[in-house]
Amino acid sequence: MTAPVPGATVLGYPRIGTRLELKRATEDYWAGRLDAAGLLEMGARLRHSVWTDLRESGLEQIPSNTFSFYDQVLDTALLVDAIPERFRHLDGLDAYFAMARGTDGTPGLETREWFGTGYHHLVPEVGRDTRFRLAAAGRSKPLAEYLEARTLGVETRPVLVGPLTFLLLSAASAGFRPLDLLDDLIEVYAELLERLSGAGAQWVQLDEPVLATDLTSHELAALGHAYRRLARLPSRPRLLVATAFGDIGDALAVLAGTPVEAIGLDFVTGPGNLRTLASIGGLPLRTLVAGVVDGRNIWRTDLRRALATCASLLGLAGELVVSTSCSLQHVPLDLDAEPDLEPDLRARLSFARQKIDEVVLLGQALRQERAVPRRDVAMNAPDHRVRARVDVLGDGRPRAEWPVRSAAQRRVFGLPPLPTTTIGSFPRSAEVRRTRADWRAGRIDEAAHDQVVRAEIDRVIAFQERLGLDVLVHGEPERDDMVGYFAEQLRGFTLTAEGWVQAAGDRYVRPPILHGDVSRPVPMTVRWATYAQSRTDRPVKGVLTGPVTLLARSYARTDLPRADIARQLALALRDEIHDLEAAGIGIIQIDEPALRELLPLRRAERAFYLSWATSVFRLATSGVADTTQIHTHICQSWSQDVLAAISALDADVTSVEAARPRTEPLSGARAALFRTGVGPGVYDSRSSRAPGTDEMAQALHHLLQSIEPDRLWVNPDCGFRTREPAEIETALRNMVAAAHHVRRSLSA
Ligand code: MET
Ligand SMILES: [Zn+2]
Known part of the structure; x- marks a missing residue:
């Protein structure tokens, strides 16, 4: 200067x-x-x-x-x-x-x-x-x-x-x-x-x-x-x-x-x-x-x-x-x-x-040393089909009131009080990691890749059955990350080869580029979800990444308002949800961990943001039957200001991180503000500490002071993606034991 x-x-x-x-x-x-x-x-x-x-x-x-x-x-x-x-x-x-x-x-x-x-x-x-x-x-x-x-x-x-x-x-x-x-x-x-x-x-x-x-x-x-x-x-x-x-x-x-x-x-x-x-x-x-x-x-x-x-x-x-x-x-x-x-x-x-x-x-x-070059950039041509669908669908048809839905779902799933579940990802074994890398590099073909993924799903399903979980997941072995997996399959996105940025001191991400109108050419998750469901009699959740999170974790175009981009994403997910439902997946979880990340820094702008962010979630889920149970998962410090918004998503079950931020301890009073099912994480799935059965049972008793037993779900804070395969068993076993223990005390 x-x-x-x-x-x-x-x-x-x-x-x-x-x-x-x-x-x-x-x-x-x-x-x-x-x-x-x-x-x-x-x-x-x-x-x-x-x-x-x-x-x-x-x-x-x-x-x-x-x-x-x-x-x-x-x-x-x-x-x-x-x-x-x-x-x-x-x-x-x-x-x-x-x-x-x-x-x-x-x-x-x-x-x-x-x-x-x-x-x-x-x-x-x-x-x-x-x-x-x-x-x-x-x-x-x-x-x-x-x-x-x-x-x-x-x-x-x-x-x-x-x-x-x-x-x-x-x-x-x-x-x-x-x-x-x-x-x-x-x-x-x-x-x-x-x-x-x-x-x-x-x-x-x-x-x-x-x-x-x-x-x-x-x-x-x-x-x-x-x-x-x-x-x-x-x-x-x-x-x-x-x-x-x-x-x-x-x-x-x-x-x-x-x-x-x-x-x-x-x-x-x-x-x-x-x-x-x-x-x-x-x-x-x-x-x-x-x-x-x-x-x-x-x-x-x-x-x-x-x-x-x-x-x-x-x-x-x-x-x-x-x-x-x-x-x-x-x-x-x-x-x-x-x-x-x-x-x-x-x-x-x-x-x-x-x-x-x-x-x-x-x-x-x-300084007038040289003129700036003229650079004309060709924008993506709009996809008129997508634009028309967004206009026609508006906010979608609202779902029935929760009591109606939940009664219907109880008939279908017959879950016990305090049902146990996990958030989606399981630890990535060395074999899965290697297979994914080999497949990406073209060293093995799709069939070889799929075989390893299927074997992994078999293993994860069997493991969950053995532990006695009520609602299972397929473990997400086919996803290297929860954003790229979808961006790769959606029209309107492009992935970079080396576009890494630091998301935290020990976390690196490669945000996709969201440059065009978004649509979903073919189903993205149905194959693996139905495979997993075919391996067990218990319900397996279909797990998707939500519209706000896909938007927040991408480099998004700036020629459309974010709300409009999010609506396009919601429509693409709506198609996926429809196909999952038609394929017999009765429980579908839409993860929105980034809901809070797009929250405007200025309070005056928050209401507008939260209103579109929640409406696109409802749009994505608006087509499903009363009997289909919609879950959502929010992690990372959730606080009072986002709480109302989470409940405006109108999911049937919301799992939220509650054990982890030491500064905001597990609070039943907050979770009770939901009118629907809620699963405040009973332990920190990203820590190597496995809390004992008593500790988790106590946490559940505490939550039951403000949440009725038919609304309380039992789950960890978040997924297991970053954990080692050997690390998760004890904590999960204790979690299931704690749920059983508390259930028995309820019926006593
Ligand atoms: C950061 S939220 C992660 C949710 C995802 N379904 C998982 O279990 O990994
Ligand atoms: Zn999470």
Whole structure:
């Protein structure tokens, strides 16, 4: 930003490497196949290659400290020494990964979704005993990385999670407000800024995405206070406060009232920012870092439009720097890794590397060094059949009232009170994994693949019968993941070969691209569901991924409102549900774990979202008979605000994660708000701890205080996909025993 006006930068960059080197290195380290030195060396290599890439592409300002072995919020917690008591005896990488993943018997930090991006960060824990202090110089990551880049001849702008965001994302012990610790935390940031300045840093970027959420006047005052204090430091780098993920509203005037040198605004998902900026008279003496290139989606930027936005911003700021709307960590690295994409689609895409070029180009165009090229993109032709069906079906026919349905279903299924079931996926055996990989690579044919899948289903069904579960699942061996499996079979989607992004420190996903009108050419799950059902007399659930989750976990087109895309998805699923029902599958579960992920950051926008998100679910299920039992599954912290929406899905049975978030313990009172069947998870299926029969029976008794026995289902929190085959038996056996035990006490 000392460069001639205007410049170009990005707010952050993928850290996972072109070949997922980060994933491989961390997994090897956890498995003991790589030592600490090897891991650290891989980190250095990854950082090095990012810095060189960014420099070679002509960026004027290059960020550093965007690397992380796990998560940037976790890094910040360590940086300021916010280490919970239970990890204090550990050191270095041990402490780091223990906080991230837990160790035997010691739970790690909770994870939470990062501002609607699909990325999950760790939740720092603070309380009365928290004493912030700056990690010792050598362990101060921002400083170390700044110096490391410098040695390589790259001048960088260290990126930090801002103090307000850090505290507002933290979980506090009871009766404690994280913001009460602001002054202490600010002093640590102050010390860090001074050290960075001493090392030569000209600029520091403080990420404050929390400004895109509703803040109280107290929180806004804290924002002003924090940045006035930091800006008063006698020797410090210039400060860029970067916001992202939407409109920052009232926070802009507050920030503008502090002497920070630069403010970053998102002009992609925050269309109101332009108006707000104008309303405060612009930032005549500051630098505006204008996020005009979408950092969260994979579409090519319409350069002329972006340039027009920049042109209108030129009059509203002292200096203008073209940038991305947020860190590029949320998009895949390089389109060049996708030679096989269909050319028309490919021409419409831009991954992290290409977005850098866009930002650089826009900077040059604004300096009138060159004109932006005209790029015409062919949009997908609309599928008129799909559009017409969406119009004609509207909301679909509402189902009968639950009492009517449930009586009909009781006659058909004759399930005992407190029926036991699981959520869908079973652990993936080495053989299944190998077979899937071989089949994908063309090393084995479909028949060989199917044979292994059938054998796996046989095994999973027999296992569940042996354990005495009431409603069975087929175990999902044919699905590598719950989104890609459907995206691959639906029209309107395309899968990438290498388009990986980090969904959490230890979770990598390859979101499909949703670029056209969606329809379902042929049945997707009927074959395996009916095969599984043919192996047992007990009911087997058909399991589908819901419309909102398919939308949330894809890179979706932006030329249609999300509600309209979701309706198309719902129709495709409706066809599938119809075929499952016709094939004799009487219980169908539609998973919507991402219902919460698309929840708008601003409260005022939530009612609208929840109304369409629930209506598309009802549309998908609207055609079924009263006797068909519709289940849904929601995992990841569900809270009061989503609860009403979950019940508006009007499923016959809802399984929800209830055992896992330690901060929101199993609550019968909440589950009781459903009028229909409900299965609050009685144990954490993702932990290796198997609770005993008594513990689970007690949980069930507790739930029965607020839920009638004919509505209460017994199930774990979530699926078993990430577990090892040997790990699940004890917990499941105990769960079934607990249900039987409680049933007996009911009839006694
Ligand atoms: C993240 S929710 C997962 C639901 C899916 N049916 C499973 O059991 O894996
Ligand atoms: Zn789940």
